[in-house]
Amino acid sequence: MSLNNILTNWSRYRKGAEEGGFHEYEHQWGMVVDLNKCIGCNACSVACYAENNLPVVGEARYAKSQFMSWMRIERYWDEPDLEPYQASPTANVDVWIETNPPAGKTALKPSMPGSYAEGLLEPGGQGFEERVGVFGTKGEMQDFGASFLPMMCQQCHAATCEPVCPVAATYHTPDGLNAQVYNRCIGSRYCSNNCPYRLRYFNFWSYYEDAWPEPLHMQLNPDLAVRDKGVMEKCTFCVQRIRVAKDEAKMENRKVRDGEFATACVQTCPTGALVFGDLQDPESRVSKLWRFHQVEQGKTKQNKQNKELRGYRILEGLNTDPSVMYLERVREV
Amino acid sequence: MSGNNVNRRDFLKILGWGGVGVAVAGCDRPTTVTLEEGKEEVVAYLQPEEYVIPGVGVWFASTCQQCPAGCGVHGRVREGRVLKMEGNPDSPINYGKLCQMGQAGLQGHYNPDRLKKPLLRKGGALTEVSWEEAMAQLDQKVGIASGLNGERFAWFTGTVSGHQSVLLSAHLASMGSKNHFVHEVINDAVVRAVNQDMLGEAAPRYLLDQAKVVLSFGADFVGAGASPVYFANSYAKFRTATPRGVLIQVEPKMTLTGGSADLWVAIRPGTEGVLALGIANYLTTNGVDASGLPESLRALISGYGPDKVSKITGVSADRVARIAALLKDRSPSLVLAGASAEGHAHGYQSVAAITLLNILLGNVGKTIVPSGASQFPQMEAKPGNTRDLLAFANAAEQKALDVVFFHGANPVYTAPAALGLAEKIKNIPFKVAFSCFPDETAMSADLVLPILSAHEDWGTHMGVYQPEQKSISIQQPLMEPIYPDSKGFGDLLLVMLKARKVTGFDGFEDYYAYLKSAFAALPASVKGDAVSDEDFWGKTLQKGIVKVATVGGSLSTKAIEINLPEFKEDSSRPYHLVPSARLGMWDGRHANLPWLQEAPDQISKVVWTSWVEVHPQTAAKLGVKEGDFIKVASEHGAVEAQVYIYKGVHPDVIAVPMGQGHEEYGRYAKGRGVNPLKVLAPATDAKTGELALYATRVTATHAGRRELLVKLMGNETQLGRKMVATVKAEVFNRTEGGKDVA
Structure with a gap:
């Protein structure tokens, strides 16, 4: 896609869900993450390092959050659905995204102690007990396991990162992906600031200078570039694998078959918690799962006939229209 | 082929197929090779070189060596380099999947701190020598002329299986010794x-x-x-x-x-x-x-x-x-x-x-x-334990050993300081390490022989736990050796067997020839529909897995007498030390792999270092916040690390993960974090003699300094947002029970 094309057809590509959406896709690669199966083991994340030439940044840079893990496993200790958090009755309550406080409880506000706006929750800090009472499980001990959440670029169809790029380095492809053109990127980092999921990673350094001392560099995947300082990057849904599969299908004059290939994370997942495929192919596994769980694209709020079905998209209320559907964790309580 | 004086029964034993089950028939027929999802092609190692097209990856089957599980792998090779590991879908152990350690095996192979030349201790320091000099030393110490024979020789290894185990046992027998110490910290x-x-x-x-x-x-x-x-x-x-x-x-x-x-x-x-x-x-x-x-x-x-x-x-x-x-x-x-x-x-x-x-x-x-046994008992994995570590330390203390060979184990790192192993092994005059890396044990050896990496060498393996389908997994080179001055472990074993003039092994030019002959000698029941030995060998290498029959297998229940002691608190050391094991660092063997150092611990999300897990109540008692260093002291030593506070640890427990605290082992591992195994009390389980890893009592005190604890998560809670949503199992059973959605 040329820059000229983007500039000429900007409004066409940016047609949001509220305007009926953009429908001229060849594919719409999507994913399903079943949190009932995910054990948080990290295999997906390391597979991604191996496949996508992700640099190891070292402890000092990691401390500054300059790491490059396109796929990361977040881990939370609380489960708002099972153990409703309790907010201070004196808190000045207004809107908190997706918050649906149970009767008699108040919604959480960013200015509350220990919340986002206050900075990091500091265990052992002043008032920690009180705050753990608010955020953790209610009892003295952790009564159930952790809540693991694999997070990779959600490949949003109404991506908040795309319209803010001053040079159209990030744009939407006919495959339904948020592409990042490294050669076009000038490192403004607007896209990263605009991503509500914090899934974009910036090359603050020329990591290649020390990330792959000889002969570690021999492992680098020649199918994709090693990125240099000043460039934004993120999960591509292993676009190099998509390319190979599409080329092969084209040479054999057929469509890409469901399950014919998978991204590195999906391929290795020991429990099969991750599923990858084309949401435009009604017979693909991902399509069947989206249909079964009554999750539809182009919506900011799902109107499910069966409210008990597990499918949901993270922060979809922000009108990002993600291509990744999560299936709720299940607990015996 | 084999020597002249070997009858067929001995011949099969030499090739690893000895045992009661050799004649067992009725194995699964190997299916034909399948093209894996998205993989260009899975080929046998025997395919001619012209097959390799620039820019096109080719997948070879092999076996993961990152832990004793023995998962089957496919390695993607392009322009002569191995780039990516994936699970072998034909493996009855891992069904095409891999864990993070398996993914990171490549960084062992390409590790910048691999040993490149043999090292010989001269005047106290390890010095690079030629293979000729190294092997001459070896022959002088353990060759026939050395006169060394009997129990004064020992092998000390990690879990070992397959033909390496067969050759190792033959070598041990040729030395007239039964001393094979098999050590794993993470064992059952x-x-x-x-x-x-x-x-x-x-x-x-x-x-x-x-x-x-x-x-x-x-x-x-x-x-x-x-x-x-x-x-x-x-x-x-x-x-x-x-x-x-x-x-x-x-x-x-x-x-x-x-x-x-x-x-x-x-x-x-x-x-x-x-x-x-x-x-x-x-x-x-x-x-x-x-x-x-x-x-x-x-x-x-x-x-x-x-x-x-x-x-x-x-x-x-x-x-x-x-x-x-x-x-x-x-x-x-x-x-x-x-x-x-x-x-x-x-x-x-x-x-x-x-x-x-x-x-x-x-x-x-x-x-x-029941799980039963494989039809080839010689090939089965010898699972490791800690009892052998204690026995070895004792043998060293008693000056009962003249020569020890180390392979696949790092006892100088894993042994508690109270065992005094680093000192005791000085009583062993000649210690040889067969190793890829300069780990603590190799660096305290007298002769270090650099061996090929897992991705360069030949071998056969049986997983330590094979409850369903017994199988032999092939390890084959995924690329040419990076360092020409390293040698295959099987090749070295064969050379040593020949040096000991053991009957039956003189006919094999190298380990590859030995393995090939071994597979040719398999009974027809295992070979399935292969039309010739060559055909079977080709198919075996292509598929990577040979399924073999199970013999025996029955369970009987017997209730035995149980004696639980009175539980005693120790007020002078109020906390229990838990030296926790993690998928990733494992027992410390993966601390030299940067991907795994930077992969957050699954529970605490800490990277690159050690930490101490304590309960909020304990933290309050000790007056510490996250990132504060605390000193954890047992009777046998102390470690200091930063605190991570959460509710997933008992208030009486101080948990310190294993894996860090290396004094050697290359740039990524050395001098990073602490090793909780060092401060363990050398208590043992009364019945089995296993090291009681969780029985050490400790004190904990604020060490008076604080740094940012480097970890992934800036926030431990969902702040009420629907990040990880949860439903009750009854709902799940109602909506999805019995349904195969996709």
């Missing part, structure tokens, strides 16, 4: 001993997917266990069964498996057996038939009423009753024991009490079924 030796005594088989098959409830006493089966990927696959079936399986995890510190529990129960370390008897007490007083148990056991169980059990274990009586009721109502269940139950002076007794629950609940035969 106590559970194996109990299973052997109570069920008649050391490693039976656990049918997780048939169990409606799994009660695990610290068994980290999807994490640092016998076969993590195999159990992860079983776990997924268990969680998607109808009704969905329930996981209850009881342990002093949350393991990766505990991280997925429906009910997580913190227990005072060492009281796992008491809780098991408390559950048995509830069951027998609530209608579960215990008449099959001996009178003495029934009396024992009746002595563990709710109040007593609750007082000792710290688990409330309500909770004990709830767990027991769940087990009773939802049959069949499965009760497992793991490292935190095993690692005490009475570890065997605790595990026996836990295993008794399976007998009482009627799980044997339902969720625990």
Whole structure:
């Protein structure tokens, strides 16, 4: 896609869900993450390092959050659905995204102690007990396991990162992906600031200078570039694998078959918690799962006939229209 | 081929196929090669070089060497370099999947700190020498002319299997010695001993997917266990069964498996057996038939009423009753024991009490079924333990050894300081390390022989836990050696056997020729539809897996006497030290892999260093905040690391993960974090002699300094947003039970 094309057809590509959406896709690669199966083991994340030439940044840079893990496993200790958090009755309550406080409880506000706006929750800090009472499980001990959440670029169809790029380095492809053109990127980092999921990673350094001392560099995947300082990057849904599969299908004059290939994370997942495929192919596994769980694209709020079905998209209320559907964790309580 | 004086029976033994089962027929027919999803082609190593097209990757089958599980792998090779590992879908262990350690095997192969030349200790320092000089030294010390013979020679290895094990045993026999110390810190030796005594088989098959409830006493089966990927696959079936399986995890510190529990129960370390008897007490007083148990056991169980059990274990009586009721109502269940139950002076007794629950609940035969043995016993994995580490330290102290060969184990790092191993092995005049890396043991050896990496060498392996389909997994080179001055382990074994003039091995030019002959000598039942030996060899290399028959296999239940000690507190050292194992660093062998150093610990999310896990109450008592350093001191030493505070650890427990604290082992590992194994008390399980890893008492004090604890998560909570949403199992069973959606 040329820059000229983007500039000429900007409004066409940016047609949001509220305007009926953009429908001229060849594919719409999507994913399903079943949190009932995910054990948080990290295999997906390391597979991604191996496949996508992700640099190891070292402890000092990691401390500054300059790491490059396109796929990361977040881990939370609380489960708002099972153990409703309790907010201070004196808190000045207004809107908190997706918050649906149970009767008699108040919604959480960013200015509350220990919340986002206050900075990091500091265990052992002043008032920690009180705050753990608010955020953790209610009892003295952790009564159930952790809540693991694999997070990779959600490949949003109404991506908040795309319209803010001053040079159209990030744009939407006919495959339904948020592409990042490294050669076009000038490192403004607007896209990263605009991503509500914090899934974009910036090359603050020329990591290649020390990330792959000889002969570690021999492992680098020649199918994709090693990125240099000043460039934004993120999960591509292993676009190099998509390319190979599409080329092969084209040479054999057929469509890409469901399950014919998978991204590195999906391929290795020991429990099969991750599923990858084309949401435009009604017979693909991902399509069947989206249909079964009554999750539809182009919506900011799902109107499910069966409210008990597990499918949901993270922060979809922000009108990002993600291509990744999560299936709720299940607990015996 | 083979020597002239070898009869067929001996010949088969030389080739690794000795044993009762050689004539067994009726194995699975190997299927033809399948093209894996998205893979350009899976080819045999024998394909001509013209096959390799620039820009096109080719996949070769091999075996993962990152832990003893022995997963089958495919390695993607392009322009002569191996780039990516994926699981081999034909492997009955990992079904095409890999864990993070398997993914990171490449960084061992391409590690910048690999040994490149043989090293010989000259005047106190290790000095690079030629292979000629190294082998001359070796011959001088262990060759026939050396006169060394008998028990003054030993091998010290990690888990070993397949033809390497066959050759190693032949070499040991040629030396006239029986000293083979097999050491793994992460092992299930106590559970194996109990299973052997109570069920008649050391490693039976656990049918997780048939169990409606799994009660695990610290068994980290999807994490640092016998076969993590195999159990992860079983776990997924268990969680998607109808009704969905329930996981209850009881342990002093949350393991990766505990991280997925429906009910997580913190227990005072060492009281796992008491809780098991408390559950048995509830069951027998609530209608579960215990008449099959001996009178003495029934009396024992009746002595563990709710109040007593609750007082000792710290688990409330309500909770004990709830767990027991769940087990009773939802049959069949499965009760497992793991490292935190095993690692005490009475570890065997605790595990026996836990295993008794399976007998009482009627799980044997339902969720625990026989696994049997492979038809080729010589090839089976020799599982490691810590008993051999203690025996080795003792032998070194007694000056009972003249020569020791190390391979696949790093005892100088894993041995507790109280054992004094680093000093004691100085009593052994000639220590040889066969190693890829300058680890602590290699650096204290007298001769270091650089061996090929797992991705450069030939071999055959059997996973340490093969409960379903017994199979032999092929290890073949995925690329040419990076360092021409390193040699294959099998090749070296063969050279040493020839030097000892062992009959039968002189005809093989190298290890490859030996392996090829071995596969040609397999019975037709194993070869399936191959039309010739050459055809079979080609198919074997292409597929990477040879399925073999199972012999025997039966379970019998035997309730044994159980003696649990009185539980004592130690006010001078109020905390229990938990040296926790993690999938990733494992026992420290992966600390030199940068991907795994930067992969956050699954529970604490800490990277690149060691940390200390404490409960918020304990943190308050010690007056520490996250990032503060605390000093954890036992009778035998102290370590200092930063605090991570959460509720997934018992308030009486201080947990420090294994894996860091290397004094050698290359740039990524050396001088990073601390090694909790160093401060362990050298206590042992009274019955098995295994090191009691969880039995050390410690004090904890604020060390007075603080740094940012480097970890992934800036926030421990969801702040009320729907990040990880949760539904109740009853809803899941209603909406998805019995449905195969996609």
